[in-house]
Amino acid sequence: MSVETVQTKPFEGQKPGTSGLRKKVKVFQQPRYTENFVQAIFSAMPGGSDGKTIVVGGDGRYWSPEVSQAILRLAAGNGIKHVIMGQDTILSTPAVSALIRELKTDGGILLTASHNPGGPENDFGIKFNTANGGPAPEEVTNNIYKITTTIKEYKKVDLPDLDLSKIGEFTHGPLKVTIVDSVTNYIKLLKEIFDFDLIKKYLHETSPKPSVLFDALNGVTGPYGRAIFVEELGLPESSIQNCDPKPDFGGLHPDPNLTYAHTLVEKVDAGNIVFGAASDGDGDRNMIYGAKAFVTPSDSVAIIADWAEKAIPYFKNGLKGLARSMPTSGAIDIVAKEKGVEVFEVPTGWKFFGNLMDAGRLSICGEESFGTGSDHIREKDGVWAIVAWLSILAKANEEKPGQTINDVLLAHYKKYGRSFFSRYDYEEVESEGAEAMMEHLRKLFASSDFAGKKLKATTSDTTFTVESADDFSYTDPIDGSVSKKQGLYIKFTDGSRVIFRLSGTGSSGATVRLYVEKYSRNESEYADDAQVGLKPLIEVALATSKLQEFTKRDKPTVIT
Ligand code: VG1
Ligand code: CO
Structure with missing residues (x-):
């Protein structure tokens, strides 16, 4: 069976987010969309895809069987030697990570949109994990994205569908495919x-x-x-x-x-x-x-x-x-x-x-x-x-x-002591409003008098004094890589914090996340409802960010 080179054109927006590429099923169903992204994964695999062994599995959501078959065809086209799969495509995300490590494979592909709803009208997702069993680092995901923006062709072998319900070892064209029980390992x-x-x-x-x-x-x-x-x-x-x-x-x-x-x-x-x-x-x-x-x-x-x-x-x-x-x-x-x-x-x-x-x-x-x-x-x-x-x-x-x-x-x-914590999610707001709110906060943080400012709650006399405010940036202590713009935070002098982030896992529009935290050593508060204790801080966060104005939402979709 010979390798076929298929001509293709880039699709916009194949940028892996916090945890892989997540889109509506309908988006993945466009001809060549999934193939493009999977090809980009194989092209970006550290050390190349030739002769490699990978694990493929996921949460079994709608469209997983079709994508699994496509991955087998592209794997064969890209010289992968051995694919280990969960029976009926089923492997939990932790189980994939465990298998990659136990069997010392070169990585894995996870078919999941995690906690997002599934079905023909909902979400699908593809994520690549490297040989340590973990989600690919930013260097690799950036590379995957870059490839998707210029892709001209992908490689496949025209294999028939493999029966994914039978456990065992199979020869599938040039591939060795092992189908394992989903839970044993x-x-x-x-x-x-x-x-x-x-x-x-x-x-x-x-x-x-x-x-x-x-x-x-x-x-x-x-x-x-x-x-x-x-x-x-x-x-x-x-x-x-x-x-x-x-x-x-x-x-x-x-x-x-x-x-x-x-x-x-x-x-x-x-x-x-x-x-x-x-x-x-x-x-x-x-x-x-x-x-x-x-x-x-x-x-x-x-x-x-x-x-x-x-x-x-x-x-x-x-x-x-x-x-x-x-x-x-x-x-x-x-x-x-x-x-x-x-x-x-x-x-x-x-x-x-x-x-x-x-x-x-x-x-x-x-x-x-x-x-x-x-x-x-x-x-x-x-x-x-x-x-x-x-x-x-x-x-x-x-x-x-x-x-x-x-x-x-x-x-x-x-x-x-107790750290009171809550997160407010404003799901599927318009991207423009969400971006504008983040910009507004960045400008505010940059103003010279923001640190030291006293911010007052709207329905009580509680005030919080700004200690520092910034856009979180992380330097990995092991490899020195730097990740910027990871969330806007305000720290107050009493140790409380508020944080604003835009989600990187949504499949449409923008989701604003507001996080609030307050630490207490007062034993009489330990049994309190978090929402009551955090109210003044939430009010300050909403007023400072003008979140409601920018997003046109007066209430969050989910509070956790
Ligand atoms: C969200 C969470 C984040 C988590 C990510 C993946 O990301 O906030 O903490 O790691 O989902 O979780 P974001 O960018 O939407 O805030 V899962 O269970 O989807 O693998
Ligand atoms: Co999940």
Whole structure:
């Protein structure tokens, strides 16, 4: 079978965002659109594509089978030797990262738009990960984009469709294709990291038995959830829900937060369930929710870090370092200080953690956007975070029986203080207005009298004094690469912060994200609702940015 060279022309806008290229399915369905982007990935692969081995998998969303077949044809055209795929295209994002590392492949292609809805009218996405198992660094994604702007041809072998439902090894034209079970390798890895016996003991020998509910939101983690909760931990089927992956996620918005995972939240509240958890479409995000106890992602990573050495065998020899993305609250910084380890502040997006992990300087990190993970792989890992929390509860109950998620939270605040945190998302606003707001803020920050200014809340007398304000820029401590314009922040003299960013994962229009954070050491506030405590700060952020004027929105679409 011979390699065919197909003439093509560039498409606009094939720039990978925070986490790959995400567009409406309809956009990917244009003739040559997907092929162009996949060709750009192969052309930009560090060291070339010839003779290489890659993993291909994703969250199984609508259009994945078609794109998988196209990738096989282009892989063959570009001299790839071996493709390892998940059965029926299914592999969670963390499972792809784990496979790339375990099998020492040269990288992987992930077919997912993560937590964005799926189906013919919704989103699709393609992301490239490098040989360390992590999202390609900016140098590579910039190169991919550059290639898409001048592409003239792509190379393929005209292969028939391969049956992706059969596990095994196949010869497909010039390719070797291995189709693996979606969960086996990943579950094996988790069993090496955690003490499953400790968790089992907690779940089965505590009286009354703690109730559990895991919700996969019809995304990719369904089979992983079933393997862990039902098969490994011996819980009843009623402890999992929405666990059969669907191409359109059954119409759900597979984003594990209080808004979109509301059926989980309602069931946990109504049934007083001790441990509730959910993950997103591709399995890298998580939400931890116990009866009337919501764990913010910023607190979650800090608490996992605090308990790690004693609750999780993988960390028994200590932590190498901790990290968070810039908008994530400083709760983890305080834990790092207590433990005497380094803490890093990186731009939004998991790709920035990889270098630190590869250099042996980072063990546990997280993002406020429901992303938590560790150096066991190079992606955030929803199921890992959920099992980490089960381990914490198990350990806490071993120390003192009867402890709930809420008890763990309050104990943490008592020891370290509480960082109140919230994010307001204004989705699909007009790009022009959003850009204009960012420009307005940049100008304001540049004015000589902004630092030192007192900003007053609109409905109370609370004022905040500006300590500093800037556009976040990051110099990677390992390779010295610089990433600029990563979010506008104002730090106030009392340690509070507000941050403005434009999302890099949307598929149309712009999304403005407003993040607010306030730290408290006042014990009488620890049980408060975050929205109440943060109100003055939010008012100041809205007034200073003129967000409502610029975006023509008086309310956010989502509050987390
Ligand atoms: C969002 C989050 C970011 C996360 C990214 C990918 O990006 O804010 O923290 O890393 O999604 O997550 P943005 O640019 O829209 O703010 V996922 O679960 O899509 O892989
Ligand atoms: Co995701």
